[in-house]
Amino acid sequence: MPKLFSYGTLRQDAVQLAAFGRLLAGRTAALPGYRLDWLSIVDPAVVAASGKNVHPIVRYSGQAANRVPGAVFDISDAELAQADRYEAADYRRIEARLDNGERAWVYVAAE
Template identity: 50%
Template structure:
């Protein structure tokens, strides 16, 4: 089974969201990401709100200027779990590969 890396800075770190989307709790490692600024977005999908318990989620935007390190967790997922994460993140986000402060490269969801 192939594994892919996913960096989460928001609700995918929440155990309830992991159970709802992957049917299990994920094991992760703390890491960081630079080159982006963090903001918030209003969530309108009732299922996503029910899973996260939040009406606003964090969202990243690329930055041309200096940025601070955004803390988060890097998870090892299967391809099927990554596809489930794509469904959860919906149309407000897009998935890109990005280098982490640890030197790893992982998928991360940023503003669409």
């Protein structure tokens, strides 16, 4: 079962219902070595689901002192594909180690 780390809109109930058709139960975690930034979103479906046209995005810093707080969710392969469809082209999905030792998929800046 895939794990998905979210630091942004995928933690919102409305987004989870729109993207997955259910609410996800998450655990607190953090992503070390990244810093939080902001991104303007133009996809009307994403803006409608989140209610926001500016979303958080993380960028690799390589500095251990940088940590992005969030939540890790257990999801299905089909839900991971749904998350891929939700995220804008400015994001890419990578696997990363979280501060709690778990490995999870996370959407980071596509740079």
